[in-house]
Amino acid sequence: MRKNKTYLALVLLVTWLTISFVDKKPKILIIGDSISIGYTPYVKAALADSAIIEHNVGNAQHTGNGLQHIKEWLGDEDWDIIQFNWGLWDLCYRHPDSKEYGHRDKINGKVTYTVEEYASNLDSIATLIKQKTHAKLIFVTTTYVPKNEPGRYESEVQKYNNAAKQVMKKHAVIVNDIYDASIPIHNTYGLGSNNVHYKEEGYKKLGKLIVGFLKAQIE
Template sequence: MNKTSLSIALLLLVILSAFSLREPTVLIIGDSISIGYTPFVKEHFAGKASIVHNPGNAQHTGTGLEKIAEWLGEEDWDIVQFNWGLWDLAYRHPDAKAYGNRDKVNGKVTYTVDEYAANLDSLVTYIKSKTDAKLIFVTTTYVPSEEVGRFTSDVKKYNTAAKKIMKKHGVIVNDIYKKSIKIHKEYGVGSNDVHYRPEGYQMLSESISSFLEKELGMK
């Protein structure tokens, strides 16, 4: 082997070695529930995968349509995990005193089930056009009955609509809804709040991390 061939061989070896050492990259897009469990997911994958959450709160599907291009950026993602729902099914009224103007008695829903489904359809279509990443949709979590701006029963309706859209596009679904009910009843902030105490987010993260590990081929 001459010097030129040897140099090329060594260069290819370096490139292949660098590629094999590359950590897989995962983008998590979601609301405050995902913001709560993402630090635990990052800790779980430390040294094994790069976990990135979209800047801030992804809110509802309308916000997603406005910012999805920015969130995806130019990164070569291996997985894009996303969720919208809690904000979409929230009722709000400008005069309501509850945080975020939530009011399921006098307010108007952010997006109806049909509007939510249409927005998800557009979002998935766009994401698939911009990345070859594996896509994972995470279902919306539990809403306790005393929540002032959301109906408990709406979650199942919105999740059912979302699953139909994901099936249409061949998107994998990580259905954490049933698990979230039990976790919330033990580790939720309260019967009038959709959020969780740290222990609750840690438990939710286990379902997220385990699913991601499987889809990344780590288990």
């Protein structure tokens, strides 16, 4: 009887240790727009053995949407790393009469958020995240905007990125600056000079930029 109890205790101990080991994988939440939605599956696949990767439900869109939903996206999960990005929606100009998808119109439209408003929103979002979690935070810069994109100016991307970097410096948030690397990726694997999105191979390439950076943070 005693041997059976000892054996059962050992089995339970081994089971508990196994479960504990599995649960030790760092939990990473990716919050972001359609670009992040595009590369997240490749990040998940590449880090399947070393991390649990999740993306916020849906498209995080602009920082105004982020302010509204950030607590909901974080939930009560004990995240180890939270990677977030905004920008492409924030710097987009729209006009209700535009026939372009999403009513984009950088000639007659109004920008979603000015660079100053973008920085202010990011500041508030970073504050809210730090109030709710002790996770390591990573901000990913906005990717390339081709010159013929109907709702966005190529020249404004770095203004928004630089403003974001200043906010992240204030909050001691790590920055993964992928802007420069995204230019040749888009030129080769983008959906054209009027579209900020990528072909499948383009998202794979962007995913590698994310994977390499995340690996360095969890090793």
